[in-house]
Amino acid sequence: MKDNKELYDVTIIGGGPAGLFAAFYAGLREMKVKVIEAQDRLGGKVHVYPQKMIWDVGGMTPVTGSELMEQMIEQGLTFDPTIELQQTITKMNKLDSTTFELETDQQKKHYSKTVIMAVGGGIIDPIKLDIDNASGYEHSNLFYRVQSIKDFKDKKVLISGGGSSSVDWANELAPIAKQVILIYRGDELKAHESDISKLAKNNVEYWTHTEITGLQGDDRINEVKLLHNQTNKTDTLSVDAVLVNHGYNRNHQLMTESGLQIDLKDNYFIKGNVLGESNVPGLYGAGDILSHDGKLHLIAGAFQDAANAVNGAKRYLDPEAQKVALVSSHNDRFKEKNKEYIYAE
Ligand SMILES: Cc1cc2nc3c(=O)[nH]c(=O)nc-3n(C[C@H](O)[C@H](O)[C@H](O)COP(=O)(O)OP(=O)(O)OC[C@H]3O[C@@H](n4cnc5c(N)ncnc54)[C@H](O)[C@@H]3O)c2cc1C
Known part of the structure; x- marks a missing residue:
C-alpha cells in the first residue's frame, strides 16, 4: 500500500461542478487543497452532455457543457490545488479528530484534516x-x-x-x-x-x-x-x-462500504444539512450527493453547497475563522492576479 502521508487541510472527492468550486473556494480561504477524481479528467457529469446548451447557471449566458467545464476547471485550478486523477476512493476512515485516511482502488492512501464528498451520482459509466x-x-x-x-x-x-x-x-x-x-x-x-x-x-x-x-x-x-x-x-x-x-452503471461502493458510519438517505445520499455538514464531524457533502431541505439540484446549487462545505471545513479547523471568505472583489488573494486582467490590453 503506497502512502502519501502529506496532510491536507481539505480533500475533495470528486472533480465535478461541486468539487471544482469547492477547490476554488477553499483556495480562496487559504486552505491546502487536494482533489481526487476517479475519471481521467475533471468536469464530472457535465461530460455526459458536452454539446448541450446550458442556460440556468446564474450570470452566464448560454454555454455548451464543454465550455462550462472549461471555465469551471480553470476556476477550480486558480489556487493550484493538488489534483489526483484516475483514483477512486473506496474507503474512508477517521484516525483522529483531524485525520481522515482515504484509500483508493489502487491501494494508495491519502490523508486529510477534513473531507468534502462531492461524488455526485457516483462514478457513471455508460451501459x-x-x-x-x-x-x-x-x-x-x-x-x-x-x-x-x-x-x-x-x-x-x-x-x-x-x-x-x-x-x-x-x-x-x-x-x-x-x-x-x-x-x-x-x-x-x-x-x-x-x-x-x-x-x-x-x-x-x-x-x-x-x-x-x-x-x-x-x-x-x-x-x-x-x-x-x-x-x-x-x-x-x-x-x-x-x-x-x-443508461449508466453507478458505482456506489464508497457510500455503502465506507469505514465511516455516514447517515445516508435512500442508502446513497448524504443526509446532511443546508451547511453541508454530515453526521461525521469534519466530513462535508456538496452537490448532487448531498441531501438537505433546501436542495437545488442544479449546477448553481452545487456551487452554493460547495462554498458552505468549505466554510464548514475551515471553521472546523479554526473555529475563530470568519464564517465566509471575503468577497472576491475586495479580497487581497486576487491583488496580483487582478493585474493580469486590469492591465491586459
Ligand atoms: C443529461 C443531464 C443534463 C443536465 N443539464 C443541466 C443543466 O442544464 N443545468 C444544471 O444546472 N444542471 C444540469 N444537470 C445536472 C448537473 O450536471 C449536476 O447537478 C452536476 O453535475 C452535479 O455536480 P456534482 O459535482 O455534484 O456531481 P458530478 O457532476 O456527478 O461529479 C461527481 C464527480 O465525482 C467523481 N467520483 C464519484 N465517485 C468517486 C469516488 N469514489 N472517488 C473519486 N471520484 C469520484 C465522478 O467521477 C464525477 O466526476 C444535468 C444532468 C444531466 C445528467
Missing part, C-alpha cells in the same frame, strides 16, 4: 452493448455519448434506447443527420410526451420491441442486426453511426 465485437467500434462510429454533433452530420443514425436522452438526441440530430431511426426494446418510450410527438415532426422513425443483436463492418459499423423481441423476426439495417443510450 455498453453486450455484443462481443462492440468495443472495437468505439473509436469509429459506435457512440455512448454525443461528444460532437458533427459526428452525425449527413449520417444515417441509429439510436438505441427509450429514455428521454435518446428521444432528445433523436430530435436534436434529426435536422443535421441524413436520417434518424430510434429503436427501443420496450413497448413505450419513456420521455416527455411533447418530445415524443416531436419525433414525427422531425421525421424520426421509431420502432419499439426492437433491439440490437449484432454489429457488422470492418473498421466501422455498416450494418446492424436487429431483433423484434415479440415476433423474434430478425433484420439487418445499414447505418453510418450508432448512438447507444442505455
